[in-house]
Amino acid sequence: YWNDPRASRTYQFEEGRPTPAPPHDSSYTWAGGGYSGTPAAVAEFGGRMMSGDIVPVARFHAMLVPARLNDGHEVRDDGYAIGLGWRTLTDQDGHRRAQHAGVTLGARSALVTWP
Numbered sequence: 001y002w003n004d005p006r007a008s009r010t011y012q013f014e015e016g017r018p019t020p021a022p023p024h025d026s027s028y029t030w031a032g033g034g035y036s037g038t039p040a041a042v043a044e045f046g047g048r049m050m051s052g053d054i055v056p057v058a059r060f061h062a063m064l065v066p067a068r069l070n071d072g073h074e075v076r077d078d079g080y081a082i083g084l085g086w087r088t089l090t091d092q093d094g095h096r097r098a099q100h101a102g103v104t105l106g107a108r109s110a111l112v113t114w115p
Contacts, residue, residue, distance in 0.1 A: 008038045010106025021106025029104055036107070046111045061115065064088050064098050 010021040026036065037045065048054050055063075066074040066081035066088065080087035086098045091114075101110035 008036050008041070008107070010104070012106050024105050026104045029102065037109075039109075042109060042111050046113045050113055050115050064096075064115065 011018040012021040013019070035042075035045070045054075049060050051057070052060070054060075063084040064086050065083055066076070067083065068074060075082040077087070080089050082088075083098075086100055088096060088098045091097045095114050097112060098115055099110060099112040102108070
């Protein structure tokens with residue numbers, strides 16, 4: 001897949017300039033949502049998650065419910081509640097926001113949704 005001409009490209013900085021990152025196997029990230037895609041493909045994935053095309057809408061919303069510790073407290077990190085693969089919070093306008101972000105050699109991305 002990393003030699004697929006249709007795939008998104010990864011870059012690194014050398015002497016302050018972006019250069020192609022070397023090919024590498026990022027399949028170890030797949031279980032944690034580490035997919036490779038162009039910005040348009042990532043945005044489409046977010047829209048399809050919210051519309052029920054990938055999992056039913058109710059299941060997507062269940063993934064956003066914060067996990068709870070044995071003492072009943074929500075699992076939280078840096079002000080975010082942690083669901084199943086998604087971090088959630090309330091934005092400055094009072095709207096719920098859900099996001100997933102990641103990084104691998106030569107790439108960094110974030111998908112932010114307002115479900």
